[in-house]
Amino acid sequence: MQGKKAIQANAYYSKNFDEIEYLDEGLFCIDSEGFIEKVLTKDDENYEKVRRRYASEGQLKVLEADQILLPGFVDLHIHAPQWAQSGTALDRPLEIWLNEYTFPLEAKFEDQSFAANVYGEVVHTTLRNGTTSAVYFATVDRKSSLLLAEICGEQGQRGFVGKVAMDDASGCPEYYRDQDAQASIDETEAFIQSVLAIRNTYRQGVYPIITPRFIPTCTDESLKGLGALARKYDVHLQTHASESDWAHHYVKEKMGENDVKALNRFGLLGPRAIIAHAPFLETEDQEIMVETRTTIAHCPLSNAYFANSVLPVKDFMAKGITIGLATDISGGYTPSMYQAIRQAVISSKMLQDGVEPSRSKDLRGRAHAALTLNNALFMATVAGGQSLGLPLGKLEAGYIFDAQVVDTRENIPRFYEEKHVEDLLHKVLLLSQTVNIKEVWVQGEQVI
Numbered sequence: 001m002q003g004k005k006a007i008q009a010n011a012y013y014s015k016n017f018d019e020i021e022y023l024d025e026g027l028f029c030i031d032s033e034g035f036i037e038k039v040l041t042k043d044d045e046n047y048e049k050v051r052r053r054y055a056s057e058g059q060l061k062v063l064e065a066d067q068i069l070l071p072g073f074v075d076l077h078i079h080a081p082q083w084a085q086s087g088t089a090l091d092r093p094l095e096i097w098l099n100e101y102t103f104p105l106e107a108k109f110e111d112q113s114f115a116a117n118v119y120g121e122v123v124h125t126t127l128r129n130g131t132t133s134a135v136y137f138a139t140v141d142r143k144s145s146l147l148l149a150e151i152c153g154e155q156g157q158r159g160f161v162g163k164v165a166m167d168d169a170s171g172c173p174e175y176y177r178d179q180d181a182q183a184s185i186d187e188t189e190a191f192i193q194s195v196l197a198i199r200n201t202y203r204q205g206v207y208p209i210i211t212p213r214f215i216p217t218c219t220d221e222s223l224k225g226l227g228a229l230a231r232k233y234d235v236h237l238q239t240h241a242s243e244s245d246w247a248h249h250y251v252k253e254k255m256g257e258n259d260v261k262a263l264n265r266f267g268l269l270g271p272r273a274i275i276a277h278a279p280f281l282e283t284e285d286q287e288i289m290v291e292t293r294t295t296i297a298h299c300p301l302s303n304a305y306f307a308n309s310v311l312p313v314k315d316f317m318a319k320g321i322t323i324g325l326a327t328d329i330s331g332g333y334t335p336s337m338y339q340a341i342r343q344a345v346i347s348s349k350m351l352q353d354g355v356e357p358s359r360s361k362d363l364r365g366r367a368h369a370a371l372t373l374n375n376a377l378f379m380a381t382v383a384g385g386q387s388l389g390l391p392l393g394k395l396e397a398g399y400i401f402d403a404q405v406v407d408t409r410e411n412i413p414r415f416y417e418e419k420h421v422e423d424l425l426h427k428v429l430l431l432s433q434t435v436n437i438k439e440v441w442v443q444g445e446q447v448i
């Protein structure tokens with residue numbers, strides 16, 4: 001029993017894209033490494049025996065009747081430094097938002113104590129909101145980017161952290177970029193090595209992720225070098241692609257081809273690569289995403305401000321592209337993946353119905369585009385884990401125990417027994433707030 005524990009809880013998780021699994025007083029047995037060893041349902045013949053064994057060792061936790069257990073969230077795309085400006089300037093176009101607000105802010109992260117303050121708060125805040133794994137862009141500054149990885153490690157969040165590579169003088173301000181392509185590559189390599197060196201210091205691990213900001217800010221030489229690093233170290237990789245009309249056409253003009261095609265040519269796509277946004281992927285781009293098994297990080301809230309369109313999630317998934325969910329702070333203003341789930345559903349519904357009332361019903365929208373809450377929960381948990389190559393997002397044997405305990409006694413109306421077992425889950429997904437999240441667990445340990 002050394003290091004083992006069990007949690008008895010009413011629990012929900014995604015069985016697949018459409019369906020939810022519910023366990024009434026399920027018994028979740030967690031091994032000493034933080035993996036779920038087995039899950040017993042109340043009708044299992046060993047349930048009482050196992051339950052009593054954990055209880056007698058003082059290793060049984062029983063959730064209250066009004067609390068439910070949910071998997072932790074995977075935020076597939078979040079800019080940690082931009083937490084400092086969350087809620088600012090979202091009424092400006094993307095290129096203005098970048099040059100007038102975002103680049104000057106990110107340049108401040110050379111100041112290590114400023115960085116420590118912001119990074120400490122963003123990791124705590126996302127954990128507090130149920131995000132147990134987060135895929136972060138840091139900044140160009142290598143030292144403070146490493147600090148972010150250490151802060152994730154210490155606070156118990158599974159962080160994937162990238163030092164941002166951007167070196168193209170025509171796309172970056174003089175005061176905020178890598179000196180040249182070689183510096184971009186060398187600094188990224190040094191960063192990968194220092195994160196790999198501390199990777200196993202933390203129970204849940206921290207991971208380096210190669211991070212060319214996006215094609216408009218990177219030279220061909222640096223993209224080629226970063227592709228070579230991806231092959232050399234076999235680590236994760238992230239960037240942005242085909243986000244808005246401006247970004248999509250800027251790259252077309254700069255490269256003579258679409259983002260995805262160019263990224264593939266530089267060796268920057270693959271099963272460990274995550275592309276943020278991507279609503280404007282054309283047919284050939286979609287095929288490349290499928291062939292290379294590259295994931296999309298869907299950022300519905302940020303897209304509502306900057307993307308000039310809605311990602312057709314269901315069409316892309318039907319083609320075979322894996323799509324997870326993300327907050328995209330601070331293009332999206334909230335650190336809550338609950339809000340990302342809500343917005344994913346809202347945006348998809350508007351894509352399906354269309355938004356211009358003067359157009360006839362048949363011409364207004366895109367058929368079969370609407371996502372359900374079940375779909376969005378799957379994207380925020382299981383699909384996120386799939387994109388990272390980790391067993392995350394289900395409360396089943398063999399999965400890592402990353403979870404959140406949600407108390408339903410505040411903010412969620414409970415006047416009668418719900419008709420369907422999923423009704424309570426849907427209320428929680430739509431109505432719960434940060435205060436409802438009473439505990440957060442990562443790799444079998446309570447961190448909040």
Ligand SMILES: [Zn+2]
Binds near residue numbers: 077276331
């Ligand atoms: Zn982004």
